[in-house]
Amino acid sequence: MFGTTLLDRRSKPERIADQAWQHLVSSVSSAGDSVRDTARSARRGGSGLADDATDLVGTAAEEARRRATLAFDALAGRRPALxxxxxxxxxxxxxxxxxxxxxxxxxxxxxxxxxxxxxxxxxxxxxxxxxxxx
CATH class of the missing domain: 1.20.5 (Single alpha-helices involved in coiled-coils or other helix-helix interfaces)
Incomplete structure (x- = not known):
């Protein structure tokens, strides 16, 4: 009950930004999971390709998280740090x-x-x- 009252008192842009953030997080998470599954199956086929795919997945996931954080900050009205x-x-x-x-x-x-x-x-x-x- 206490948590719901706090969530109701937020402004509309904050609620929209929070919903957008949750959507971004779930999209990044599901994309990362599917790419990891693909990398695991590729690893079974060949170790060299799997290592490259794992490196690619790691950098892609980091980039996706970075962009999601920037998008959330933009939706929340925060300017990027210098x-x-x-x-x-x-x-x-x-x-x-x-x-x-x-x-x-x-x-x-x-x-x-x-x-x-x-x-x-x-x-x-x-x-x-x-x-x-x-």
Missing amino acids: PWTLLISAALVGAALGWAAGTAARAAGSRGRDADEIEFVDVDRPNSPVGLDG
């Missing part, structure tokens, strides 16, 4: 590239300054025989 690891790694890669570009620019600038710094010296030759000091 991919923090991707954002942090992109920031670190950007910082490393910036540092490398800055270092390369400073190195190129210092090499360019060394080549351009030719010092001209004025030499006074008081009694030059050629008369160049004129």
Whole structure:
């Protein structure tokens, strides 16, 4: 009795999202069971094919669960979480590239300054025989 009162007080979108979630879970579960049964029968036929099928079933089931969870969250009105690891790694890669570009620019600038710094010296030759000091 206590559980039914709580379920009745939920809003209509929450009840619809819950029903959709239950439907998704049962669909994924039945699909996973049928694929596992197929994989088991394939395993009897050949071990190499069965191993590949089992790997495929595992990845397909994980993908189905992930998509079902995303669908439930979308129906419930929740936004997906930010991919923090991707954002942090992109920031670190950007910082490393910036540092490398800055270092390369400073190195190129210092090499360019060394080549351009030719010092001209004025030499006074008081009694030059050629008369160049004129």
